[in-house]
Structures are given as structure tokens and as C-alpha cells.
Amino acid sequence: MKKHLRLSLLAFTLSVTLFAACKDDKEEEITPNNPNNPQPAQCDTNNVTYSSTVSGIISTNCLACHSASQAEGGMILDTYARVKAVADNGKLIGVITHANGFPAMPKNGTKLSDCNIAKIQKWVSAGAPNN
Known part of the structure; x- marks a missing residue:
């Protein structure tokens, strides 16, 4: 007991x-x-620039399939001008957020982190400047 x-x-x-x-x-x-x-909370979207933020995310997650040597789907993302064109036409945000009507990228890979998506969205919303 x-x-x-x-x-x-x-x-x-x-x-x-x-x-x-x-x-x-x-x-x-x-x-x-x-x-x-x-x-x-740890995602800092202040001071997002193409050269110090976006290009690194693109290099790490996209260039294996979207470079001049391997342009999957005809998409090349190896220069600012090429990335800006995709940002301006809405495809960049569509594919990385896995929005309806867009192929989910990275193809056969895991979705970018919420933080990296937020950084790219911030850059695109600012007009995708070459900074």
C-alpha cells in the first residue's frame, strides 16, 4: 500500500x-x-543582396542542374541577368515555394529552407537589384 x-x-x-x-x-x-x-527567429532577412545572399543560395541549390554546362529545362542561372529574368517573370518564386502550376525545385530534392525562401522573396520584392 x-x-x-x-x-x-x-x-x-x-x-x-x-x-x-x-x-x-x-x-x-x-x-x-x-x-x-x-x-x-534566427532568419535575418535584413541586408539581403544578390551578391552576398541570393547568388550563394542559387549556387548551392540550383547550379548543379541549371548552369551553362547542364541547362536542365533550358534554364541557366549562372549570372545575375539570368537569375533576374526568372525572378522578374515570377518563375523563381513559383518554383522555390512549390506553388501550383510550377515544377517544384530543386527537382527530386528537398525544398529550400523557409529562411532561404524568405531571403529570395525579400530580394525579389525589392526589385531583384544587382547589389
Whole structure:
């Protein structure tokens, strides 16, 4: 009987402790991609430029298939002018966000991180400058 009472008391204490530890948590702190805050807190979209941000994302995720030596789908993304053309016609955002009517890119790969998508969207929204 004493053992059963101890176990019940231990379970009750543990439950109260866990509840008290979580009652002040804010959803945005424990759910980084919630719809009301789509960008993770550590994603810095300030000072996004083509040369220091976008070109690196494109190089890492796109050039294996979209360079002059391998222009899959006729798409080459190896220069600013070529990337800007795709940004200006809406295809860049369509393919990286996996929007309806666009082929999901990277093809047969994982979708870009929400942060990288946010950075590219910020650059495109600014007019896709050559900076």
C-alpha cells in the first residue's frame, strides 16, 4: 500500500511540475514555423543582396542542374541577368515555394529552407537589384 501511495504521489508531483514548466511558454517560441510568424527567429532577412545572399543560395541549390554546362529545362542561372529574368517573370518564386502550376525545385530534392525562401522573396520584392 505504501509503495502504491508513493508512486501515486510521485506521478502527481511530476505532472504538476511538467504543467507548471510549460504554462508560460509562448507558441512562437516552441513552434518556429507557425502561420502567424512564418520566419524562424534566427532568419535575418535584413541586408539581403544578390551578391552576398541570393547568388550563394542559387549556387548551392540550383547550379548543379541549371548552369551553362547542364541547362536542365533550358534554364541557366549562372549570372545575375539570368537569375533576374526568372525572378522578374515570377518563375523563381513559383518554383522555390512549390506553388501550383510550377515544377517544384530543386527537382527530386528537398525544398529550400523557409529562411532561404524568405531571403529570395525579400530580394525579389525589392526589385531583384544587382547589389
